[in-house]
Amino acid sequence: MAVQIAVIDDWQDVARNVVDWSQLDDIGQVTFVHDYPADNETLAQRLGAFEVICVMRERTRFDADLLGRLPNLKLLLTGGMRNAALDLKAAALGIQVCGTDSYKHAAPELTWALIMAATRNLVAQANALRAGVWQQGLGGDLHGKTLAILGLGSIGQRVAQFGQVFGMRVIAWSENLTAERAAEFGVTYVSKQELFEQADVLSVHLVLSDRSRGLVDAEALGWMKPTALLVNTARGPIVDEAALIKALQKRRLAGAALDVFDVEPLPPHHPFRTLENVLATPHVGYVSQQNYHLFFSQMIEDIQAWSAGQPIRLLT
CATH class of the missing domain: 3.40.50.720 (NAD(P)-binding Rossmann-like Domain)
Structure with missing residues (x-):
């Protein structure tokens, strides 16, 4: 049968x-x-x-x-x-x-696409061109800036390599990472607080677990520069979503580029769909x-x- x-x-x-x-x-x-x-x-x-x-x-x-x-x-x-x-x-x-x-390359490539698109404000620029407008504001820069990687596993390592090619200083932290392990990839090991404080771009690459759930909380977000970009292509619940929304609404953070969320598909009236300083994609890192x-x-x-x-x- x-x-x-x-x-x-x-x-x-x-x-x-x-x-x-x-x-x-x-x-x-x-x-x-x-x-x-x-x-x-x-x-x-x-x-x-x-x-x-x-x-x-x-x-x-x-x-x-x-x-x-x-x-x-x-x-x-x-x-x-x-x-x-x-x-x-x-x-x-x-x-x-x-x-x-x-x-193994799909998620790192999407991560870097989000970093570049958010830094240079590409979505708004492309939409402006389609609307008949020319050059909206100034884009940001990556060369010489600090890329902070939360979780230097297989994906984080590839993202670190991309950052190095773009001339960025790359730092990393996770609970299991050591200075020796980070140095194998040309990355500087720092403390958790230093990671958030020094980041111009902070990219999340942890596996979701009881230990990592909510790790990027209001305190950690408060350590970040108001000019910094948070990128999450790992799992939504690693970041305290309510705390991130509040930080973005109050402009305590320059922006976020997100491919993952607490609830997927993202609810119709979710703030991430409308906040001007959010670049959000529908969990396509593996698609x-x-x-x-x-x-x-x-x-x-x-x-x-x-x-x-x-x-x-x-x-x-």
């Missing part, structure tokens, strides 16, 4: 064309579901018939309650090897969970051609391996 396979969270309706899903024809039938996340009762009705579900990152939350409402589910697949929206302990009760590799191709091609491999009784890239 054909296995019922769902590809969900495909909000842009792109999944069917990124890879060749006919590779699974001898295993089962693939259905593409484009709906946004909903309550568990609705999700259970929507997904109850499927034995295999492919999810995109952390769009739909699979908690113990929802997993308990999906008795047919045998295999849950996610883009990447980490997904905080999946209850892996509950999934271990008979559901196998597998992941994929990630294209690139190569990353999606890698995610979905390896999901196909995961399904084939699971069907053959030899699952790969297991998260549980």
